[in-house]
Amino acid sequence: xxxxxxxxxxxxxxxxxxxxxxxxxxxxxxxxxxxxxxxxxxxxxxxxxxxxxxxxxxxxxxxxxxxxxxxxxxxxxxxxxxxxxxxxxxxxxxxxxxxxxxxxxxxxxxxxxxxxxxxxxxxxxxxxxxxxxxx
Amino acid sequence: xxxxxxxxxxxxxxxxxxxxxxxxxxxxxxxxxxxxxxxxxxxxxxxxxxxxxxxxxxxxxxxxxxxxxxxxxxxxxxxxxxxxxxxxxxxxxxxxxxxxxxxxxxxxxxxxxxxxxxxxxxxxxxxxxxxxxxxxxxxxxxxxxxxxxxxxxxxxxxxxxxxxxxxxxxxxxxxxxxxxxxxxxxxxxxxxxxxxxxxxxxxxxxxxxxxxxxxxxxxxxxxxxxxxxxxxxxxxxxxxxxxxxxxxxxxxxxxxxxxxxxxxxxxxxxxxxxxxxxxxxxxxxxxxxxxx
Numbered sequence: 252x253x254x255x256x257x258x259x260x261x262x263x264x265x266x267x268x269x270x271x272x273x274x275x276x277x278x279x280x281x282x283x284x285x286x287x288x289x290x291x292x293x294x295x296x297x298x299x300x301x302x303x304x305x306x307x308x309x310x311x312x313x314x315x316x317x318x319x320x321x322x323x324x325x326x327x328x329x330x331x332x333x334x335x336x337x338x339x340x341x342x343x344x345x346x347x348x349x350x351x352x353x354x355x356x357x358x359x360x361x362x363x364x365x366x367x368x369x370x371x372x373x374x375x376x377x378x379x380x381x382x383x384x385x386x
Numbered sequence: 387x388x389x390x391x392x393x394x395x396x397x398x399x400x401x402x403x404x405x406x407x408x409x410x411x412x413x414x415x416x417x418x419x420x421x422x423x424x425x426x427x428x429x430x431x432x433x434x435x436x437x438x439x440x441x442x443x444x445x446x447x448x449x450x451x452x453x454x455x456x457x458x459x460x461x462x463x464x465x466x467x468x469x470x471x472x473x474x475x476x477x478x479x480x481x482x483x484x485x486x487x488x489x490x491x492x493x494x495x496x497x498x499x500x501x502x503x504x505x506x507x508x509x510x511x512x513x514x515x516x517x518x519x520x521x522x523x524x525x526x527x528x529x530x531x532x533x534x535x536x537x538x539x540x541x542x543x544x545x546x547x548x549x550x551x552x553x554x555x556x557x558x559x560x561x562x563x564x565x566x567x568x569x570x571x572x573x574x575x576x577x578x579x580x581x582x583x584x585x586x587x588x589x590x591x592x593x594x595x596x597x598x599x600x601x602x603x604x605x606x607x608x609x610x611x612x613x614x615x616x617x618x619x620x621x622x623x624x625x626x627x628x629x630x631x632x633x634x635x636x637x638x639x640x641x642x643x644x645x646x647x648x649x650x651x652x653x654x655x656x657x658x659x660x661x662x663x664x665x666x667x668x669x670x671x672x673x674x675x676x677x678x
Contacts, residue, residue, distance in 0.1 A: 274436040291579045295591060323591070326434065327579035328544035332553045345434040359587050371624075372586055373400035375466060375617045379430040379583035382441075 260310035265350070269307050272346035279336045280304045286330035286340045296320035300330050300340050307343060321347050322358050322384065352386040359384040389511070390457040391419040392448055394467040395427045401464070401616035401643070403660035408463050408508060408645035410658035415516055415524060419461055422451045430466050431583075432473040439487055445474035446488050449503040450495055459504050461511060463645065465615035469541035472505040472548045507542065508645070509558050509614065510550040518565045526653040528567025532675055534647065535571040535608035536560045537599065539618045540579050553577070559612060559644055566651040571608040575599040580621040592621045593628040597636050600626075604639055609671055612644040619643065624665040640668035650677050 270277055280301070287299040298306060298320045306315050315321070321344050330340040348358075359380060369377065397405040412419055425448055433441035448471060452460045462468040478485040479501035489498045512521060536559035543549045543556050551558045554577065560570035578599060581592035600622060603611050613619050623641040630636050646659050646668075656678050661669055672678045 272435045272437065291595065292591075294594070295588075323584070323588075325540075325579055325582040325584055326431070327540040327582070329540075329577075329579065332544050332546055339434075342434045349435050349438075364586070368586060373616055373620050374395040374427075375400075375430055375464070376583050376585050376620060378395060378427060379466070379617070380586040382429060382431050383583060384587070 254311065256309055263310040263312055265312040266307065266310045268350060269343060269346045272349055273339065273342040275338055275343055277304060277308045280308070280338055281336065283335060285333050285335060289329050289333050291327065291329065292323045292325065295323040303344060304340060315347050316351060355386050357385045361385060388457045389417070389419045390452045390455055390460045391421045392425055392460055392462050392467060392471065393421060394464045396616040397463060400663065401619065403663045404463055404616060404643040404645055406658045406660050407643060407649035407654065410654035411645055411648045411652050414652040414654060417516060420455060422448060423455065424451055428467050428470040430470060432470045439484060442474045442477060442488055443491060445471045446478060446499050447492065449475060450497060450499050452503045453497060458502055459506055461506050461508060463508050465539060465541040466617060468505065468507045469548065475503065475505050476548060507550065509562065512562060513558060518561060522565050525566055525651045527651055527677060529647060529651055529677065530567050532568040533571050533607050533609045534563045534568045535573050535603035535606065535611045536563060536576060537611050537613050537618060537622065538577050539613065539615050542614060543577055562644060563647070566647055568647065571603065571606050573603045573606040573608065575602045580618050582617055585621050585625060589625060589628050590632065592625045593632045596622050596625050596629045597633045600639055601636065604637060610640045610642055610668060612642055612647060614644055626666055638666050640664065640666045640671060642668050
């Protein structure tokens with residue numbers, strides 16, 4: 252993959268917004284990779300949790316907004332409790348999801364779920380899924 | 387202490403086995419709990435973005451209801467309710483400005499919330515208030531020879547600020563199982579996420595986790611797994627159907643709520659266990675051990 256870095260990207264309002272919504276200082280991360288080492292969802296991820304932080308530091312907005320990884324994270328908080336720098340990685344990923352959801356770019360289309368998908372699962376599953384994946 | 391009780395969205399339907407068994411056990415222990423008269427869904431997940439106050443309204447409204455029935459302690463059974471209610475409570479307690487905005491939004495409520503309700507989970511009430519020693523004396527049917535693995539999942543133990551046990555190595559449910567006479571089985575996936583709400587749009591991901599978690603528990607010798615979350619229960623029990631389809635070598639095993647084993651040990655009637663709500667029937671193992 253070819254990635255272009257630029258001052259423009261570094262200063263993109265996207266970076267500020269991610270920091271603001273997550274309440275995290277992205278530059279604190281020194282890329283030890285502990286978040287990715289313990290993440291139960293890495294098998295399904297195209298960009299690993301530590302890479303998500305790195306991409307966010309560098310303002311690689313398009314890559315992050317198009318990634319599958321942000322929707323595979325279930326906010327289980329394992330990365331947060333293990334980060335030696337005290338960064339809440341789950342909050343950073345939530346911020347990226349929120350940037351999309353606040354533009355009505357839903358990940359789950361409720362009307363497209365089959366009756367069995369909607370009917371067989373308990374309310375707790377539907378409510379949490381819609382809270383996380385729809386606007 | 388006067389204890390209010392918050393059931394949440396799933397304990398009146400899919401997880402009725404969780405509620406009925408817990409309430410029967412508490413009655414046997416002479417602990418009175420009063421269900422909130424007008425509770426509303428907590429939202430199931432704590433809002434993680436800094437500016438999103440609207441999703442703290444639902445949790446805080448339940449805390450107002452708690453005060454309205456003259457209580458300052460709110461008991462939860464569901465791990466997700468516990469997490470959401472407690473985290474919202476901690477957020478508004480630490481941010482007066484947030485609390486003022488939320489109170490102002492709910493200006494028609496008779497009372498304001500002042501951060502004066504404590505959110506508790508039944509497990510910590512059993513350990514800290516009722517005490518395991520007292521509980522041990524009330525066990526009428528010890529769970530002899532039953533090997534149980536306790537699965538904690540995410541929201542009882544993470545983040546550390548709201549947890550009542552170690553985030554990496556919680557033992558409270560294992561201790562409870564030993565008090566009830568069972569043999570607690572430790573296993574490495576006890577705090578690994580089950581995939582949670584991915585179960586709606588990515589059930590295959592949940593099948594992977596269920597395979598990993600239950601196979602590990604079984605390998606350590608567990609005969610059944612106990613949980614404290616209706617979403618974990620659904621994923622680990624009902625999603626075994628998808629798990630077997632994806633992993634033909636997977637061996638199914640029963641998954642129960644810790645309160646069902648508590649109710650059995652305290653001599654509650656079988657009706658309170660609602661064993662009909664399980665996908666993998668726990669009756670054979672319970673009958674084999676002579677518990678039902």
